[in-house]
Amino acid sequence: MAIQVYGDPGSGSLRRVITAASIMGIELERVPVDLFKGESQTSDFKSRFNPHGLTPVMVDGDTILYESSAINIYLAEKVGSDLLGTTPAERYQVLQWMFWSGEQWRVFATLVFDERIGKRFVGQAEDARIVELAFGKIHAAAAVLDAHLADRRFIAGDRLTLADLDIAGPFSQSARTKLPLTDYPNLVAWQQRLLDTVPAWAETKREVDARIDGALAGAGIVL
Numbered sequence: 001m002a003i004q005v006y007g008d009p010g011s012g013s014l015r016r017v018i019t020a021a022s023i024m025g026i027e028l029e030r031v032p033v034d035l036f037k038g039e040s041q042t043s044d045f046k047s048r049f050n051p052h053g054l055t056p057v058m059v060d061g062d063t064i065l066y067e068s069s070a071i072n073i074y075l076a077e078k079v080g081s082d083l084l085g086t087t088p089a090e091r092y093q094v095l096q097w098m099f100w101s102g103e104q105w106r107v108f109a110t111l112v113f114d115e116r117i118g119k120r121f122v123g124q125a126e127d128a129r130i131v132e133l134a135f136g137k138i139h140a141a142a143a144v145l146d147a148h149l150a151d152r153r154f155i156a157g158d159r160l161t162l163a164d165l166d167i168a169g170p171f172s173q174s175a176r177t178k179l180p181l182t183d184y185p186n187l188v189a190w191q192q193r194l195l196d197t198v199p200a201w202a203e204t205k206r207e208v209d210a211r212i213d214g215a216l217a218g219a220g221i222v223l
Ligand SMILES: N[C@@H](CCC(=O)N[C@@H](CS)C(=O)NCC(=O)O)C(=O)O
Pocket: 011, 012, 013, 014, 035, 038, 040, 041, 053, 054, 055, 056, 066, 067, 068, 069, 110
């Protein structure tokens, strides 16, 4: 039976899994979950898949996993992919940056998305203090990334790994949420490199954009 992934095409987290699976040649059965209708927040979804009501969720036989990074590590180990590094040293670098991404980077981009876009769908205004706090954290992390990428083409090693996909996640919504990233030329160039050299990253961007822009237009929201 095919590996199933539950998620909404507008989700930057799902995008990381779809992209990684595509690169690894893993066929996924996609099960749509409409986040704009709250389909991940039902008691059925929470009790069966993820008590937090968040997606994506992967089902592979008896294995049910949430958290995109864990799903990508699971998939990479299943097929022995080099996306997770080929030596122990490389693998620890990949893991270091994946954990860093969750702790220092994506969490603040998600906060901005919730304030600037999520709240608009329920008729609320953004809290400027929360956005300011998140922007401060994003600036600090972007400066570290920009310096790290000054003499590197990819985050860990000299080729694409899961660390790149994890750190690229916030770019899925950054134009809509107006993240302050344009002052970091190495970061901007690295993101463009991913779009230019990783077809699945470009393809999933189109999917995310179509879904979110369509939902915004449908709700009459102009950012
Ligand atoms: N750290 C989690 C983030 C999961 C997450 O925030 N998912 C969002 C979509 S990107 C979601 O399902 N939101 C549904 C909701 O808030 O109701 C991961 O990487 O999987």
